[in-house]
Amino acid sequence: MGGHAKNIRGVKLMVSLIFLVGVWATMIGSAGDAFAGEVERGKEVYNKYCTICHGGKGDGKGLVGIIHRVEKKGLTWTIYPRDLTVGTFKFRTTSTGCLPTDDDLTRTVTSGILRSGMPSHKDVTEKDRLAVLEYIKTFSIRWEEEDPCDPLSVKKPDWVGSASSVKKGEKVYKDMKCWECHGYEGMGDGPKSGELKDDWGDKILAFDFTAGTLKRGSSPENIYLTFATGLDGTGMPSYEDSLKEEDRWHLVSFTLKLMGLVQ
Numbered sequence: 001m002g003g004h005a006k007n008i009r010g011v012k013l014m015v016s017l018i019f020l021v022g023v024w025a026t027m028i029g030s031a032g033d034a035f036a037g038e039v040e041r042g043k044e045v046y047n048k049y050c051t052i053c054h055g056g057k058g059d060g061k062g063l064v065g066i067i068h069r070v071e072k073k074g075l076t077w078t079i080y081p082r083d084l085t086v087g088t089f090k091f092r093t094t095s096t097g098c099l100p101t102d103d104d105l106t107r108t109v110t111s112g113i114l115r116s117g118m119p120s121h122k123d124v125t126e127k128d129r130l131a132v133l134e135y136i137k138t139f140s141i142r143w144e145e146e147d148p149c150d151p152l153s154v155k156k157p158d159w160v161g162s163a164s165s166v167k168k169g170e171k172v173y174k175d176m177k178c179w180e181c182h183g184y185e186g187m188g189d190g191p192k193s194g195e196l197k198d199d200w201g202d203k204i205l206a207f208d209f210t211a212g213t214l215k216r217g218s219s220p221e222n223i224y225l226t227f228a229t230g231l232d233g234t235g236m237p238s239y240e241d242s243l244k245e246e247d248r249w250h251l252v253s254f255t256l257k258l259m260g261l262v263q
């Protein structure tokens with residue numbers, strides 16, 4: 001009798017276990033399906049909005065393979081839509097060498113990249129913008145192999161833009177040899193500027209501070225992030241280790257001055 005009751009209890013336990021495992025597997029399965037669905041949706045969004053420049057394989061060889069841009073001073077040069085298979089990104093809030101965060105990519109896709117030909121996609125729904133990010137991550141193995149790093153914290157001091165900070169920033173600009181690429185007056189014509197190439201082998205010009213907005217936007221915080229994180233792939237270094245935080249903010253003041261945004 002006792003043995004029989006035990007057997008029934010055993011069977012009941014087995015049935016509940018099988019049931020639980022079943023529920024668990026369905027949950028995992030549907031999470032996986034949902035993700036695959038998002039990537040699939042992202043592919044549709046990509047083909048609609050991005051393929052024309054970045055190419056079907058994400059290698060930057062879309063129909064608009066080459067975008068011509070005319071600068072002040074009569075210079076014309078070519079910019080290539082990014083080859084996303086390399087997995088190197090310029091506009092990050094993370095340290096040099098790191099992958100960008102999802103917020104970084106969302107900002108790039110939403111606002112576009114000024115002065116580069118990459119348009120804003122404010123007209124695309126937020127859901128579709130998030131889906132397209134998951135799809136472009138499938139182009140580079142880095143997204144499978146690495147975890148994104150934490151974003152740097154950016155806290156602008158009150159004195160940024162003050163006359164004394166501009167003066168200190170001017171000294172940092174000289175000492176750190178920014179002028180080698182950006183020129184003594186910040187016009188992008190330093191001694192090294194003629195020979196700069198990016199990681200994709202294309203000619204690249206150092207930013208001309210008198211030519212208008214920064215690619216990532218010209219708020220003091222955006223300028224700070226340029227020095228702190230570097231623009232990976234462009235030769236524009238990160239000064240996270242070589243400059244104290246205070247000096248980076250003085251440099252922001254001097255940059256604002258060169259751009260004519262403060263006195």
Ligand code: HEC
Pocket residue numbers: 045046049050051052053054064067079080081082088089090091092105108109113116117118119121132133136215
């Ligand atoms: C008209 C052409 C064009 C279209 C359309 C376009 N891009 Fe771009 N994109 C560019 C160019 C050019 C660059 C390189 C800009 C640079 O390096 O200065 C770029 C760069 C990027 C980058 C790299 C940003 C970084 O931090 O380095 C990402 C990510 C990107 N595009 C995603 C997209 C997505 C997603 C879409 C579609 C929703 C899209 N782009 C549509 C031209 C385009």
Ligand code: HEC
Pocket residue numbers: 090173176177178179180181182192196204205206207213214215216217223226227231234235236237239251255
């Ligand atoms: C080895 C050359 C080199 C040096 C040194 C260098 N830069 Fe750059 N910098 C570049 C290049 C190239 C770009 C343009 C990248 C692009 O257009 O994608 C750039 C872009 C920038 C931008 C514009 C970013 C944007 O969003 O458009 C700022 C601001 C800047 N540099 C400031 C500085 C300052 C300040 C220093 C010194 C602390 C410095 N750079 C040192 C090469 C250099």
